[in-house]
Amino acid sequence: MRKRDLDKFKKLLLMERQGIMQHLAELEGASETQLSQGGGDSVDLASLEITQAAIQKLGNREKNLLRKIEYALDKIENGEYGVCERCGEKIAPARLEARPVAQYCIDCKTELESNERRYSDQEEADEEGWGEMERFEGGGGGGGGDAS
Numbered sequence: 001m002r003k004r005d006l007d008k009f010k011k012l013l014l015m016e017r018q019g020i021m022q023h024l025a026e027l028e029g030a031s032e033t034q035l036s037q038g039g040g041d042s043v044d045l046a047s048l049e050i051t052q053a054a055i056q057k058l059g060n061r062e063k064n065l066l067r068k069i070e071y072a073l074d075k076i077e078n079g080e081y082g083v084c085e086r087c088g089e090k091i092a093p094a095r096l097e098a099r100p101v102a103q104y105c106i107d108c109k110t111e112l113e114s115n116e117r118r119y120s121d122q123e124e125a126d127e128e129g130w131g132e133m134e135r136f137e138g139g140g141g142g143g144g145g146d147a148s
């Protein structure tokens with residue numbers, strides 16, 4: 001993946017993380033000014049200490065998401081970002097834009113999801129809360145017509 005694209009996804013991930021951090025800070029009673037110091041930059045948040053106790057206050061979905069975001073950021077650093085962890089194919093950029101934490105290409109994801117349903121494992125299902133945008137790539141059926 002090109003550096004420019006990586007930067008873009010990194011930014012998306014950091015923004016998403018910032019949202020969670022902010023929520024976390026609110027739960028912890030931290031002042032908002034402390035968080036907004038960085039202006040539009042989210043770098044300062046990286047140094048914000050997150051205690052396990054604080055994280056426990058987050059909902060499961062946010063905890064999951066936070067973990068996935070950290071994981072995705074790690075992969076960006078390692079140059080492994082954007083590659084399906086199951087089949088090794090590139091993940092479609094549109095999918096990554098809709099959900100920057102995606103670990104699998106849409107084919108693998110679909111397959112894994114049907115397995116998860118079978119075992120009724122909630123963990124990955126929570127990930128779908130990321131955004132409704134997931135729909136446009138998966139269940140579409142090739143129409144391409146929008147509702148407007």
Ligand SMILES: [Zn+2]
Pocket residue numbers: 084085086087088089104105106107108109
């Ligand atoms: Zn795959």
